[in-house]
Amino acid sequence: MPMDKDALKLFFPPELLEYFEIVLVHELGHVEAKEDFIEVVFEEKNILPPVYSASEFESKGFYDKQIQDFPIRGKAVFLKIRRRIWRHKLTKETITNDFTFMAEGTKFTAELAAFLKEIGRDQT
Numbered sequence: 001m002p003m004d005k006d007a008l009k010l011f012f013p014p015e016l017l018e019y020f021e022i023v024l025v026h027e028l029g030h031v032e033a034k035e036d037f038i039e040v041v042f043e044e045k046n047i048l049p050p051v052y053s054a055s056e057f058e059s060k061g062f063y064d065k066q067i068q069d070f071p072i073r074g075k076a077v078f079l080k081i082r083r084r085i086w087r088h089k090l091t092k093e094t095i096t097n098d099f100t101f102m103a104e105g106t107k108f109t110a111e112l113a114a115f116l117k118e119i120g121r122d123q124t
Helices: 005-011 014-019 110-121
Strands: 020-030 035-044 057-072 075-088
Touching: 005 020, 014 020, 020 075, 035 057
Parallel strands: 035 075
Antiparallel strands: 020 035, 057 075
């Protein structure tokens, strides 16, 4: 049975949903551990960092980071965060949104700001 994405939005900070949208929610069975878990997939919205020109850069996919969140109704919850990558059309340089600037002077909680910084550092 599919989960209601709109209802699930109540569990996450609104600031996260400003930059990411929930694109998939599903319950899965973990074969090795013999337990069910919920996976919520967040995809970064196609909003180019403001200092770059949309005529020079194009979206070229995502890189993923998965983290375990607090359980919901006794089921493990995994969040897959899909960060967007843009590529310069001529130089092929790649960029991503830099969420590190949001820690101070923002509505983000310290926990969410630290999380976004961490997944930004893990990009390879």
